Amino acid sequence: MxxxxxxxxxxxxxxxxxxxxxxxxxxxxxxxxxxxxxxxxxxxxxxxxxxxxxxxxxxxxxxxxxxxxxxxxxxxxxxxxxxxxxxxAPADDTLWLYFLCAHPSLTPASAVALTLRAIGGLTTRQIARAHMVPEATMAQRISRAKRTVDGRSFDRPGDVATVLRVLYLVFNEGYSGDIDLAAEGIRLARQLAAAVDHPEAAGLLALMLLHHARRAARTAPDGSLVPLAEQDRALWDTDAITEGVSILQAALARDRLGEFQAQAAIAALHADAPAAEETDWTQIVEWYDELARLTGSPVVLLNRAVAVGEADGPRAGLAALAPLDDSLPRYTAVAAYLHEHDGNRELAARLYAEAARKASNLAERDHLIRQAARLNTAS
Incomplete structure (x- = not known):
C-alpha cells in the first residue's frame, strides 16, 4: 500500500x-x-x-x-x-481546494489545520500531536474551519499570496511527534508549484528547500541550537541546495520579484558560501533592501541590521538597528550580538540575559543564556 x-x-x-x-x-x-x-x-x-x-x-x-x-x-x-x-481535471480542482483551505474568513491557525487535514491527508490526531495540543482541541478547530468554508465559492481568482503564506506557516511549524511538518510543507508546496504558474510559488518552494537543507546542522547532539556561522556545512543537503537554487533562478528569470523569491535569494547566498567568513554579506544587504521594499516588515529591517553589521561593521549594524522598535521579537538578541562584536562584552552579556527572558521557546532561551554565561565567564 x-x-x-x-x-x-x-x-x-x-x-x-x-x-x-x-x-x-x-x-x-x-x-x-x-x-x-x-x-x-x-x-x-x-x-x-x-x-x-x-x-x-x-x-x-x-x-x-x-x-x-x-x-x-x-x-x-x-x-x-x-x-x-x-x-x-486534476489541476483546477486541486488548486481550487488550496484557495478554499486558505479562505480569508479563516484564522491562520485554522487555515493551517484545514490544509493539513484536507490537502495533506493527515489525521486529526497527527495534526494535534504536531501542534502539541489535545486531539479534542484540534478536532474542534478543524470542525469550525470546515463549517466556515462550507458552501463557500470564489467569484474571482483566488489569492495565491494567501495560499503561499498558509503553506509557509505549515513549513515553519517544523517537526514534532510523528509528523514532520517541514517536509509536509515542502510536499504541499511542490503540488502547488506544479498546479499554478506563478513565480512566487516557485520562490516559496526554493526557500523551503534551501532552509530545509541546513536542518541536520541546526542542532547539536544535546539538542542545543547551533548558529548559522558555527554549523558544520558538511551536514548540509547539497542535493536540496542545488534543486532550490535551480528553481529560484528560473523564478527570478521571469522578472516578477516577490518576497519569497527575495528570501530564497538570501538563503541561497548563505548556502553558496563554503565557510561563514566567505558569505557575501554585501549582496545579502542588497536583497534585504529589496525585501524591505516589498514587505515594509520591521522584522526584515531587524535582520537587515545584522547583515549590515556583517558587511560594514558592528557600528553600522547598530546604526541600522537604532530606528527600530525595541519591542520587536529578537531585537534585544540582535543588539547583544552587535554590541559583542563592537567590543562591549559587558553590555552584550546583560542584553543576552535580557533576551533570554523574552525568548519564545526553550531552545532559544537556553542558547541566549549560554551566550550570556560565556561572556560573563570570559570577563
Missing amino acids: DESLLRGLIPNVLAILVRRGAGFAAAEDAVQDALIEALRTWPGDPPRDPKGWLVTVSWRRFLDAARSESSRRRREDLVEEEPPPGPA
Missing part, C-alpha cells in the same frame, strides 16, 4: 465532491470513509485507477449519508441522480 499515493490523491478527490455539490464537511467525511476502505481492500485487490476508485467510493459514501433520514429533505435535490464516477 503506497500511503504517499493515497495522500496525494486526497485533495483532488475532495475537490471533485465539493464541486459536485457536497458540503465541505460531508465531503471530507466521505473521503475519509473511502480511505479507510482503501486501506482495507487495496493490499489484496489494488484498483487499476486509484483516483477513479476513490472518487466513486467517496461519492457513494456521501450519497448514503445524504439519503439518511436526518438529511434527506436538505439534500433530496442533490441525490436525485448520481453523476457518472471518475476524476475531473
Whole structure:
C-alpha cells in the first residue's frame, strides 16, 4: 500500500465532491470513509485507477449519508441522480481546494489545520500531536474551519499570496511527534508549484528547500541550537541546495520579484558560501533592501541590521538597528550580538540575559543564556 499515493490523491478527490455539490464537511467525511476502505481492500485487490476508485467510493459514501433520514429533505435535490464516477481535471480542482483551505474568513491557525487535514491527508490526531495540543482541541478547530468554508465559492481568482503564506506557516511549524511538518510543507508546496504558474510559488518552494537543507546542522547532539556561522556545512543537503537554487533562478528569470523569491535569494547566498567568513554579506544587504521594499516588515529591517553589521561593521549594524522598535521579537538578541562584536562584552552579556527572558521557546532561551554565561565567564 503506497500511503504517499493515497495522500496525494486526497485533495483532488475532495475537490471533485465539493464541486459536485457536497458540503465541505460531508465531503471530507466521505473521503475519509473511502480511505479507510482503501486501506482495507487495496493490499489484496489494488484498483487499476486509484483516483477513479476513490472518487466513486467517496461519492457513494456521501450519497448514503445524504439519503439518511436526518438529511434527506436538505439534500433530496442533490441525490436525485448520481453523476457518472471518475476524476475531473486534476489541476483546477486541486488548486481550487488550496484557495478554499486558505479562505480569508479563516484564522491562520485554522487555515493551517484545514490544509493539513484536507490537502495533506493527515489525521486529526497527527495534526494535534504536531501542534502539541489535545486531539479534542484540534478536532474542534478543524470542525469550525470546515463549517466556515462550507458552501463557500470564489467569484474571482483566488489569492495565491494567501495560499503561499498558509503553506509557509505549515513549513515553519517544523517537526514534532510523528509528523514532520517541514517536509509536509515542502510536499504541499511542490503540488502547488506544479498546479499554478506563478513565480512566487516557485520562490516559496526554493526557500523551503534551501532552509530545509541546513536542518541536520541546526542542532547539536544535546539538542542545543547551533548558529548559522558555527554549523558544520558538511551536514548540509547539497542535493536540496542545488534543486532550490535551480528553481529560484528560473523564478527570478521571469522578472516578477516577490518576497519569497527575495528570501530564497538570501538563503541561497548563505548556502553558496563554503565557510561563514566567505558569505557575501554585501549582496545579502542588497536583497534585504529589496525585501524591505516589498514587505515594509520591521522584522526584515531587524535582520537587515545584522547583515549590515556583517558587511560594514558592528557600528553600522547598530546604526541600522537604532530606528527600530525595541519591542520587536529578537531585537534585544540582535543588539547583544552587535554590541559583542563592537567590543562591549559587558553590555552584550546583560542584553543576552535580557533576551533570554523574552525568548519564545526553550531552545532559544537556553542558547541566549549560554551566550550570556560565556561572556560573563570570559570577563
